[in-house]
Amino acid sequence: MPNDRDQRLAPMTNLQQYYIEQFLLDAVAKRDPNLLEVRWGTRVDGLHQGRDGVVVELATDTVSYATECDFLVACDGARSRVRQAVGLRMNGTSYEGRYVIVDIEIDLDLPTERLAWFDPPSNPGRTMLMHKQPDNIWRLDYQLHPTEDSEEMIREDKVTPVVAAHLEMMGIDRPWRLIWTSMYRAAAVSLDSYRSDRVVFAGDAAHLVPIFGVRGLNSGFDDAFNLGWKLASVIAGCSPDTILDTYSEERRRAWEVNVTSAMKSTEFMAPPSRGYELMRDAVLSLAKDHPAIATLIDPRQSAPIAYEGSRLNTVTRDxxxxxxxxxxxxxxxxxxxxxxxxxxxxxxxxxxxxxxxxxxxxxxxxxxxxxxxxxxxxxxxxxxxxxxxxxxxxxxxxxxxxxxxxxxxxxxxxxxxxxxxxxxxxxxxxxxxxxxxxxxxxxxxxxxxxxxxxxxxxxx
Amino acid sequence: MSVWSRDERERAYTNLCDAVTAAGEDKESLFLARLCLLLMEELGDAEKFEAILAQAQLQSGKGLSRSASE
Structure with missing residues (x-):
């Protein structure tokens, strides 16, 4: 991560999802309620595309109704109901390696950095990650053994001994509280196109990237930055709707670049086969004395991706x-x-x-x-x-x-x-x-x- | 000293990982020994080879104990 005198943001600036959601809601509250409205507790039951717009069937627990729109932007996540309604599938690779994700509340005086342990004495055979989040929250990620059951391993009684052993190994003797647990499996899948006429897909609804390198929500934001001005330009009559195809072209290419980096990280963090595991261990044992070999450990954190070759670029005579x-x-x-x-x-x-x-x-x-x-x-x-x-x-x-x-x-x-x-x-x-x-x-x-x-x- | 570009090194590393997997667990030592002999001949420098040999040796605390015991 860039960390020099030119940077505005420090590396490892880390915001939890619930902060981001609150900031977004605060921003919504400042807008004209006739233009922007949040409808809670509403699900999409289906949609029909016409020549001039989209009709979306919505339902709450008590009412069902239809609403019309010029364009529909589906940001409804990895299990997108809009994607299913349009009948599209994401293609790519899913990995076997699984990670448990745990947030704990604990008062620690450690620096803001990401720590990684490969095969630590506290939990032999697991790769463990740990980093700081705001409000005394610490995130631990650890690898599951192939024989362990996902549902069982995220239960409090299974998580607690893993975390306790790890804190003990680090010499930490302070009270801590389990906040949240989840399970994660690396997947690198994407829609072929993020546009289907007047329906546009963004974020996890369009693509998934392996978790290592913080590319999930970050690439969703990059989607929003890319799509927002193009959609505004179409609605204002400044651009033909074909500019929305460049959203798909630019962001799909960005996904390909993201996946290439993320897969390298994944191969290191969750080796897919014996060769990757043996070589990874060799790299770790030589890294301290050999800086060139240490570059193979680069966690390849998310970075904005260049839209080289985009048809929106002008290559000038200069x-x-x-x-x-x-x-x-x-x-x-x-x-x-x-x-x-x-x-x-x-x-x-x-x-x-x-x-x-x-x-x-x-x-x-x-x-x-x-x-x-x-x-x-x-x-x-x-x-x-x-x-x-x-x-x-x-x-x-x-x-x-x-x-x-x-x-x-x-x-x-x-x-x-x-x-x-x-x-x-x-x-x-x-x-x-x-x-x-x-x-x-x-x-x-x-x-x-x-x-x-x-x-x-x-x-x- | 190293003449590899970052991309070249990463590609070579990935090919090496795949080759170890392809050799299979029962033949991986033989595969790696053959690779070392070929690289040794390619290196063609006795002094350098002795230095590299020393660096690769697993001393306590330096190499991974798990790799050493296998």
Whole structure:
């Protein structure tokens, strides 16, 4: 996990699901209740797709009714009823190795890091993981032996001795309380396409990844970031509905990359055969004295995935002049900045619309502002962020939404290969979709058109 | 010293794991011994080989006791 001076978030920042759910509900409460409503205790019983929308059959314990929508986004989890109603199946690989997941409440003074034990004396033959969560909650994951029964092994009377032996081995003698237990089996399965006409699948309803590397909910959030602005753009009439196919293309590819990493972690954490187990033990015994061999233990934590080759990217005539920095399709590189005298980070400054970042010596050329005015006249939302020495020519701002940031120790210039000048266009989900050294008339509108799925690039 | 790229090392490691599994538990020692002999010839450096041999030896506390006893 990135852990250097450029990062906004510390590694191992860990939020339990119940916090995330509460934050989401708090956010819902701030919205117009006519636009956003939570209906508790409601299940989906079926659906019909028409040419212009979807009819969903809903039911509570007492009432059944139907409701219509333009698009249905199914985020209803691994056992998605919507997926079943549409008649789709996920394909891929399921692993044999099972893990018990246990949350305990205990007051410990240990650092925030993930600890792993392979074959520990407390529980011979098991791989055990332990990490900290907020509020004195500690998560333990441990491997089941092939002969053990899943249902039986998550019972309190079976979990307690495993945890007690482990705490004793660590020399911990403090009271603890069992909070929650569950069982997990690694699966790498996905739908072939995350779109079926007007029904779109996201999160576990669309794909499952092995648990090692925190890719489950995180890849669900990446789905939401990717889909949200595209759906909004279709509804606003700025994009054809074919842009929703790029959601499926980009996120399905991201799943493939995720699974490749997650399977390597899984092969290490729950060896699928004798060869993997023997070699894993050999790696562990040599890792301390051999840094190169130790790289094989890399837990490969989740990281945002580049949408390389996406048809929403524009590869400009200047692309070849960039030696480093995020390429078209890449997620933003985190970078500290100073805005209004306060330390901020690029990912928190990027807008929820397109953001054009201009960095260079002297004032931003009028070409940049002309291009922005053209885009805005076409009804496209784009924010201009100038960085470093770059300033707007006075009086050119007009109706533009603008922001200025100072560089911190030349980090932007270095991370974005931005000398002597660079212009980056970020999509609403923060991914880079084009970059230039110098802009020419039409560049910005063309790149935004392409990113909205209505550019010329889509025809090719 | 190592000339492997990260990806190359990971791929080679995965192939090695699969090859050990394919050898089967009763033949894995023979398989690994053959592999060592072939790598030794490829290395062609007596001094280096002696150093690697020493590093690979299982001393108490260094190697995994379970591997040593098997």
């Amino acid at each position: 692309e070849g002049s960039f030696k480093t920095g995020p390429r078209p399709g890449s997620p933003p590189l985190e970078c500290p900045l100073i805005v209004d005298g306060k330390k901020r980070y690029l990912t928190s400054v990027l807008g929820s619309d397109f953001t054009l970042v201009w960095s260079g010596e002297g004032d931003a050329p009028s070409m940049v502002t002309n291009e922005l005015h053209c885009a805005i006249n076409l009804g496209l939302s784009v924010i201009l962020l100038t960085i470093g020495a770059a300033r707007l020519l006075s009086g050119t701002a007009g109706q533009l939404q603008t922001l200025h940031a100072e560089v911190v120790e030349g980090r932007f210039t270095e991370l974005y290969d931005a000398a002597p000048s660079a212009v980056y266009l970020f999509r609403p989900d923060g991914h880079v979709c084009a970059r230039w050294r110098i802009m020419r008339p039409g560049d910005l509108s063309n790149a935004i058109d392409t990113a909205l799925g209505c550019g010329k690039a889509e025809l090719s």
